[in-house]
Amino acid sequence: MDHVSNELRARIEEKxxxxxxxxxxxxxxxIIHRLPEFIVEYISPRGLKYFGITMEDIKQIxxxxxxxxxxxxxxxxxxxxxxxxxxxxxxxxxxxxxQQVRKSASDPWNWYFSTSKIFMRDDMFRPLLAMTIALxxxxxxxxxxxLERLLEEHIFLRKNRDLxxxxxxxxxxxxxxxxxxxxAAEIAEKLIISIxxxxxxxxxxxxxxxxxxxxxxxxxxxxxxLI
Numbered sequence: 141m142d143h144v145s146n147e148l149r150a151r152i153e154e155k156x157x158x159x160x161x162x163x164x165x166x167x168x169x170x171i172i173h174r175l176p177e178f179i180v181e182y183i184s185p186r187g188l189k190y191f192g193i194t195m196e197d198i199k200q201i202x203x204x205x206x207x208x209x210x211x212x213x214x215x216x217x218x219x220x221x222x223x224x225x226x227x228x229x230x231x232x233x234x235x236x237x238x239q240q241v242r243k244s245a246s247d248p249w250n251w252y253f254s255t256s257k258i259f260m261r262d263d264m265f266r267p268l269l270a271m272t273i274a275l276x277x278x279x280x281x282x283x284x285x286x287l288e289r290l291l292e293e294h295i296f297l298r299k300n301r302d303l304x305x306x307x308x309x310x311x312x313x314x315x316x317x318x319x320x321x322x323x324a325a326e327i328a329e330k331l332i333i334s335i336x337x338x339x340x341x342x343x344x345x346x347x348x349x350x351x352x353x354x355x356x357x358x359x360x361x362x363x364x365x366l367i
Contacts, residue, residue: 148262152269155260156182159271168275169252172259175226175267180205187274191243211240211249213298222256226267229258238294241274251277251291296363303349304364311348312366314341318354319361 156172160182163170169187173180180198188194191209198205206215218237225235234257240249252274259271277291307315310331317327324338331338351357361367 148268152181152260155269160184166273168273171272171274173270173272175258175270178270179203181269209241209243211242214239217294217298218254222270225256226258226270229261229265229267231258233257238277238291239274253277293363296359300349300360300363304360306348307345311341311345314338315345315357315361316366318342318345319358319367 159170159172163184164186166184169190170182170184171180171187172182179202183191183195183198201208206212214237218235218239221235221237225233234255236253236255239252239254241252242249254272254274256270256272258267258269260267260269262268313331314327317330322330324335324342327333327338328335345357346352349356349360351360358367
């Protein structure tokens with residue numbers, strides 16, 4: 141923390157020490173990052189036990205920490221949200237998201253529901269520390285059907301985002317109308333195009349998205365908020 145004064149450094153250490161006193165009372169893992177570098181300053185005892193490491197180990201891992209334990213594909217979804225939240229620097233704002241974590245490359249991924257917020261600011265009200273609380277989603281405790289559906293949709297969105305973005309605006313319009321069970325004739329009338337053009341777009345949609353059934357088509361439309 142070379143960019144902060146000794147006084148501010150002492151305040152940071154005191155604030156983290158206060159948090160550490162109650163960390164084990166929180167049913168999840170607490171992680172404190174130093175901003176703007178997103179360097180890990182603290183992981184609660186429950187998190188260190190899960191990873192089987194110490195804070196000294198974390199310091200040595202340095203910038204490879206996230207890649208070592210977290211699914212980086214998830215980060216493309218939630219990291220922009222967290223960064224935007226920090227940049228807005230609103231006192232009560234937070235960002236929530238799903239992420240996958242594992243102890244090592246040989247272990248399976250485990251889902252966590254995480255929430256991040258600014259934990260400390262400097263004397264100029266600039267974000268200095270961010271706090272994340274990560275709660276494990278234990279499949280053995282039978283996740284609710286709704287939550288399971290959210291996780292499935294999250295994975296579907298991530299895997300198919302590029303496919304969906306490859307669609308033209310017209311193709312997205314037709315996908316939306318097809319998902320609403322509109323016939324080719326109805327779509328042609330709504331969009332003022334020929335039925336032949338509608339059928340061509342429908343064929344292109346199936347080819348681009350790799351779908352063969354109405355269910356698959358509806359899933360794309362629903363996942364990307366067209367219906």
